[in-house]
Amino acid sequence: MRLLILLVLLMIVGVAVATWLDYRRFTESPLPGAHADATIDIARGARYRDIVRQLRRERVSRAAPLYWRLLGRELGVAGRLHAGEYALPPGITPRELLRRMAAGEVVQHRFTIVDGWTFRQLRLALAAEAGLVQTLPGASDEDIARRVGIDDGKPEGWFLPETYAWVKGESDFDVLKRARASMQKTLDKLWAARGADVNLDAPYQALTLASIVEKETAQPNERPLIAGVFLRRLKFRMRLQTDPTVIYGLGDAYDGTIHRRDLDTDTPYNTYTRDGLPPTPIALPGAVAIEAVLHPTAGDALYFVARGDGSHEFSPTLDAHNRAVQKYQLHRNP
Structure with missing residues (x-):
């Protein structure tokens, strides 16, 4: 009898040890349903047992619910998992997934x-x-x-x-x-730190001019130069005469090419026919373009023309500008 009891006890201990080892393998082994694009979306108000059922239903895990309950108690997270979308990258373990859910580390x-x-x-x-x-x-x-x-x-x-x-x-x-x-x-931050020689009256004017500078060049080093040209033209009451404003004013009528008739057609945004800045910005300027407008490069250039390689030629006089136009742009489209 004693031998039988001993054998039963040994069997019970053996099962317990095997179960414990299996549980430990579960907590540290990658989830079978995890892969590069996998996610799980936990609904607001979901209880822990609902989340466990969801993990099994969506085949993220094949483990027994008992193991998930044990892990939740071990980590102390069973009642404090956050709703949201969670990534299931390759190699993620049940322990790591619950840690992320408890911390609210949802997919960004x-x-x-x-x-x-x-x-x-x-x-x-x-x-x-x-x-x-x-x-x-x-x-x-x-x-x-x-x-x-x-x-x-x-x-x-x-x-x-x-x-x-x-x-x-x-x-x-x-x-x-x-x-x-x-x-x-x-x-607000950039306007408060603007250069003393910036001849603009309000931040909105800076935003509007920055949008023009943004559209005129993709080269950051040229933006303060172009900003300086436009600010000087405004100071001397010269028209800005910038193509991007014309294009914006044309809207859906713009066919991809600036025609002479477009420059002559008056719209609120045509800076060839109207003085000063357009009534609104013409695009979303980045911080670099705003910074350029509020800290322009000093100089005497009043004109610039595209060289055709993404850069521009700057000129202080109309004669010099016309020579640059002849050099880089032989004619405008009719």
């Missing part, structure tokens, strides 16, 4: 606003961003502007080009609000 998606985009392009890009909750389609530009705190209802220029993180469940409007706040903060 990225949305990049490109320097020089128009607000229209920004809206199209937001609409194409898979995963963002779409709330803006159908809303007018003016309504969107007012929702983000732009009182005059003119959104162009007011969203800072940079990369913004978002998580599942956030909307296109959430991203737009952050971009608007970033632009306001950046503009």
Whole structure:
């Protein structure tokens, strides 16, 4: 009898040890459903047992629920897992997954606003961003502007080009609000530190001129030079005569080529026919372009022309400019 009891005890101990070792292998082994693009979306209010069922239902794990309950108790996280979308990269273990859920380390998606985009392009890009909750389609530009705190209802220029993180469940409007706040903060900071010789009266003027500088050149080293040209032209009451404003004013009528008739057709944005700055920015300027406008390169250049290689030739007089035009641009399109 004693031998039988001993054998039973040994069997019980053996099963317990085997179970414990199996449990330990479970906690430290990669989840079978993990791969490069795998995620799991935990609903708000889900209980721990619901999450365990979901892991098994979506074939992230094949382990017994008992093992998950034991691990949850061991880590002390069973009642404090956060809702959200979690990545399941190759090699992730149950222990690491629960740690991330307890810490709320949800998937961070990225949305990049490109320097020089128009607000229209920004809206199209937001609409194409898979995963963002779409709330803006159908809303007018003016309504969107007012929702983000732009009182005059003119959104162009007011969203800072940079990369913004978002998580599942956030909307296109959430991203737009952050971009608007970033632009306001950046503009206020740079305006407060502007050069003493900057002949602009308000930050909005700097934003508008920066959008023109942004569209005139993609070379950062040229932006302060071009900004200096435009600021001097404004100081001397010369028209800016910049093609990007004409293109913006043409809207859908622009066919990819600036024609002579386009330069002669008056619109609120045609700086060949109108004095001063256009009524709004013509694009979303980056911080570098705003910095260039508020700290322009000193000099006497009043003109510039594209060389055809991405750079520009700067000239102090109209005669010198005309010679540069003859050299680099033999004629304009009719």
